[in-house]
Amino acid sequence: MITPLNQLDAFLQLDVPIIDLASYHRYKAASALAESASAQNGATTIDVGRSVAQAYYQFLGASALVDSARESIQTAEANQKNVDDRRAAGAATDLDHERALASVARAEQDLADAELGAALAARSLETLSGHQSRRRTAFPRRRPARRGTLQNWLGWP
Numbered sequence: 001m002i003t004p005l006n007q008l009d010a011f012l013q014l015d016v017p018i019i020d021l022a023s024y025h026r027y028k029a030a031s032a033l034a035e036s037a038s039a040q041n042g043a044t045t046i047d048v049g050r051s052v053a054q055a056y057y058q059f060l061g062a063s064a065l066v067d068s069a070r071e072s073i074q075t076a077e078a079n080q081k082n083v084d085d086r087r088a089a090g091a092a093t094d095l096d097h098e099r100a101l102a103s104v105a106r107a108e109q110d111l112a113d114a115e116l117g118a119a120l121a122a123r124s125l126e127t128l129s130g131h132q133s134r135r136r137t138a139f140p141r142r143r144p145a146r147r148g149t150l151q152n153w154l155g156w157p
Helices: 021-089 094-129 150-154
Strands: none
Touching: 021 094
């Protein structure tokens, strides 16, 4: 028997799993997380849109309230002038005069509150939307269309 003096032996082994359940479950979990993140992105977009719309309508309402408060001040001042004229004529008492003054002061306080609300609503809208809001000076007045008389609607002769 002949045997070589310096022999080299090589041994190779390849381990390939047929089914790797741990990696499969990790892949499924990652896929579910990606799908969840996509759905969460859509839900966040809808929530932000709803918040912007709500802030916009709050801003519109607050702006209209400022206009209403200004008209209320004008009305209270006109009432005070009327009471002062009546008081000068002797037809109104000092109590009526003080009530008119209090009414003007209350209207001015309501205007300050309305302006604060409008400023806060504008800031909220700007924060949510990223656009600077400007208060409208006048709101459009819609005139109701003439639809006819009640008799025409009810079909009366």
